[in-house]
Amino acid sequence: MPCMIRLLTAQGLQPVSYSADSLAAAAAFEAHDGVYTITNTYNTFQVLKFDAHLDRLEDSARREQIQLRLDRVGLRAALRQMIAEAGYGDVRFRITIERQNPQALILSLEPFAPLAAEIRARGVRCITAGSAARHHPEAKTINWLHDRKQIEQSLSPGIYTALLLSPEGHILEGLSSNFYAILEGELRSAGAGVLPGIAQQVVYTVAPHILPLRKVAVNVRDLPRLDEAFITSSSRGVLAVVEIDGQQIGAGTPGVKTLAISQAYNHWVQMHLEDL
Numbered sequence: 001m002p003c004m005i006r007l008l009t010a011q012g013l014q015p016v017s018y019s020a021d022s023l024a025a026a027a028a029f030e031a032h033d034g035v036y037t038i039t040n041t042y043n044t045f046q047v048l049k050f051d052a053h054l055d056r057l058e059d060s061a062r063r064e065q066i067q068l069r070l071d072r073v074g075l076r077a078a079l080r081q082m083i084a085e086a087g088y089g090d091v092r093f094r095i096t097i098e099r100q101n102p103q104a105l106i107l108s109l110e111p112f113a114p115l116a117a118e119i120r121a122r123g124v125r126c127i128t129a130g131s132a133a134r135h136h137p138e139a140k141t142i143n144w145l146h147d148r149k150q151i152e153q154s155l156s157p158g159i160y161t162a163l164l165l166s167p168e169g170h171i172l173e174g175l176s177s178n179f180y181a182i183l184e185g186e187l188r189s190a191g192a193g194v195l196p197g198i199a200q201q202v203v204y205t206v207a208p209h210i211l212p213l214r215k216v217a218v219n220v221r222d223l224p225r226l227d228e229a230f231i232t233s234s235s236r237g238v239l240a241v242v243e244i245d246g247q248q249i250g251a252g253t254p255g256v257k258t259l260a261i262s263q264a265y266n267h268w269v270q271m272h273l274e275d276l
Helices: 023-029 050-063 072-086 117-122 142-154 198-209 220-225 256-271
Strands: 004-009 012-014 034-040 091-098 105-111 124-129 159-165 171-174 178-183 186-188 228-233 237-244
Touching (some): 023 105, 023 142, 050 072, 178 198, 178 220, 198 228, 198 237, 198 256
Parallel strands (some): 124 159, 124 237
Antiparallel strands (some): 004 105, 091 105, 178 186, 178 228, 228 237
């Protein structure tokens, strides 16, 4: 199914001069200078923490010194119109703001394909990317969307994603996810130098009922001592990490605490869905 792409202006939804088969392909037609957010729908027209996505989008624009005033009511209506017209059911959609024309929003959507059950059941293998770095980690920028694509294309078969490190070797975040580790009975995750995730907000809400939370990153030196690890994003939820740089994490399978957090996360999501 093709990706649906429209330009939202003060005059409403307008066509664009290009076409693409996916959100990834559509990104090639967008300027590298700007900000964006991306998420998916549930039950066709429901979303999770959509205003939090828009809050972060506006914050990213401020950090990048882009003048942005979102018409949230109009944006919601435009997305509902596109989703109904596309007829895909659940969709994954991106809202892109280009610096050169910040009042014309690029809205792109594709059918949402949930993560395969077998991947979720066995967990994923990761590597660290010591030389890669985000120049403005607290902002969700288009240039990082393009930069990370090069890293993703260089990953060896079987490696799900790469993890970014601080100069001191602290594990900060994934290429498009937040990272967490369980060490010495605590859940640890970088509290600075990363993009604040929307899924992360949910984890920070539910995890303290399961184990203590410290917003402090673990170091690569800690890998042999980690009991469990996982990543999160809006479209993936909680996904167990069972190996990093060839080092098995814990028993090499999704851990008990990770599964408990995942279950609590999914329950919280179902209780807090809202109409777009």
